[in-house]
Amino acid sequence: MRRFLLDHASKKPVSFHMPGHKGSDIFRRYGCGDFLDHIADCDITEIPGADNLFQAEGIIRNTQEKYASLYGADHSYLLINGTSGGIIASILATVRPGGKLIMARNCHKSVFNALTLGQITPVYAHPELLPGPGITGGVSPEEIRRCLQEAPDADAVILPSPNYYGICSDIKEIAAIVHAAGKVLIVDQAHGAHLKFFHRFGYGEGMPAAAEDSGADLIIGSIHKTLASLTQSAVLNLCSHRVDRYVLEDKLQAIQSTSPSYILMGFLDLNADLLLEHGKEAIGEWRENVDWFYREAAGIDGLTLLDAPGLDRTKINLDMSALGLTGAALENLLISEGIYSELNTGNILMLMTGIGNTRADMERTVRALQKIASARRPVNAHSNTAGSAGQPADGAKSAAGAAPAPLPGPLRQIPEDKEFVPLLQAAGRVCAGSIIPYPPGIPLVCPGEEITEEIVRWVSDLRAAGEKVIGVNDRSEVLVGKIRG
Ligand SMILES: Cc1ncc(COP(=O)(O)O)c(C=O)c1O
Structure with a gap:
């Protein structure tokens, strides 16, 4: 594995995937090279003076306070098991065991894992489908209102904003609705930890607001995905008195590793200082580079850039x-130019920019896209060349004129007795695991949902197209509930 990693790094690729730092350059540029040079030496444990993540009173608390001040949160918590750990802890801290959670159907799999851990019943809020590109948009305030009427006994609401493509929901209005019903709003802001800083430093024009500024109670953000810290490091912001912080802290210690990495926490500290000391410059350059890219790319014949309400422009959807060209075909062409993207779905290829991307990355990519475009002729119709595999794998509600996404069958009991059966014989059975196309890592079928003929066909098509689908084993079997009797 090391060989692969070093070989890849030696090719100096352009990274438009996670993590957001994009390599060592940004740390050296802002004078943090000493930390990079002493990684192994700084990999310590809870020696005297090193504080304790689960009872922070010293250096860790100091970093947490930097984040609370940066985000304007009541309390911030460093996370070393990613946003995933923060999501699970937030749900278990706010939803009673055996209770109900209103959740966007396109939530990340960590939300589904929390359901299992807490024996929680989901009530699904369906995101909109953007008819043109066929990808999921935000969850509307009306949809949340409908769910609250359907489940007045639910304890909390959770949704991703931005979603994987960068599209945000109207958190301000949703928070008002959720609070009027006396519930807690959790926002999975895994992909939007940077949003706060675009506004804070004056570069937020046309960008969605951060959930911290929109009234959400608990916000979890993957610092590693877009800002300057290592993979798995994230921050949970508590911005409300509706949540008991001691219960939350107890869930955080239960979910996370008892050996928190001082390297990850050290990088979180470094990222906080970088934002405090150089934030205006770093975010300003990022904004300028992204705007430059959109302007230049707009002149390339045959290339369309996604523009949708609530879009975080730092996610560039080509x-x-x-x-x-499908998204997958375009991805391969860019890889042959040394440019790596984050996600392809159907006709869309998403470039996830981060704080570490430079103008040189943008220029190289624009040149590559010009080359790709000039080598091709337009096809007649603007067709979905990906066929069924081009649909969003996240249970989006289909809008008029758009290809319907394969919704799972009705939600039944989560099975206790389970068995593996061949995928091709699974139609009509109740799913006992999860079936998760990856990326984007959002369950297509969740535990307790019926597997339909359409789902079987769709998953088979995805696998035939070489896509990874977690939950289908190497014998092409899926886990379902045993039929009694
Ligand atoms: C929407 C969403 N939420 C949460 C997560 C989990 O974040 P992390 O990788 O920081 O655990 C992801 C990961 O990709 C995600 O896409």
């Missing part, structure tokens, strides 16, 4: 289907 569509070259007018030239006959």
Whole structure:
């Protein structure tokens, strides 16, 4: 594995995938090279003076306070098991065991894992489908209102904002609705830890507001995905008195590793200082580079850039289907130019920019796209060249004119007795695990949901197209409930 990693790094690729730092350059640029040079030496444990993540009173508390001040939160918590750990702890701290949670159907799998851990019943809020590109948009305030009427006994609401494509929901309005019903709003802001700083430093024009500024109670953000810290490091912001912070802290210690990495926490500290001392410059350059990219790319024939209400422009969604290219085909062409993207779905290829991307990354990518475009002729119709595999794998509600996403069958009991059966024979059975196309890592079928014929076909198509689907084993079997009797 080390060989692969070193070989890849030696090729100096352009990274438009996680993590957001994009390599060592940004740390050296802002004078933090000493920490990079002493990684192994700084990998310590809870020696005297090193504080304790689960009873923070010293150096860790100091970093947490930097984040609370940066985000304007009542309390911030460092997370060393990613946003995933923070999501699970937040749900277990706010939803009673055996209770109900209103959740967007396109939530990350960590939310589904929390359901299992807490014996929690989901009530699904369906995100909109953007008819043109066929990807999921935000969850509307009306949909949340509908769910609250359907489940007045639910304890909390959770949704991802931004979603994987960068599209945010109207958190301000949703928070008002959720609070009027006396519930807690948790926002999975895994992909939007940077939003706060675009506004704070004056570069937020046209960008969605951060959930911390929109009234959400608990916000979990993957610092590692877009800002300057290592993979798995994240922050949980508590911005409300509706949540008992001691219960939350207890869940955080239960969910996370008892050997928290001082390297991860050290990088979180470094990222906080970078934002405090150089935030205006770093975020300003990021904004300028992204705007430059959109301007230049707009001049490339056959390339469409996604523009949707609530879009975080730092996620650049490319569509070259007018030239006959699916997202996957475009991804491969860019890889041959040394440019690596984050996600392809159907005709869309998403470039996830981060604080570490430079103008040189943008220029190299624009040149590559120009080369790709000039080597192709437009195809007749703007078709979905990906066929069924181009649909969003996250249970989006279909809008008029858009290809319907395969929704799972009705929600039944989560099975206790389980068995593996071949995927091709699974139609009509109740799923006992999760079936998760990856990326984006959002369950297509969750425990307790019926597997339909359409789902079987869709998953088979995805696998035939070489896509990874977690939950289908190497014998092409899925876990379902045993039929009694
Ligand atoms: C929408 C969403 N939420 C949560 C997560 C989990 O974040 P982390 O990787 O920091 O655990 C992801 C990961 O990709 C995600 O896409």
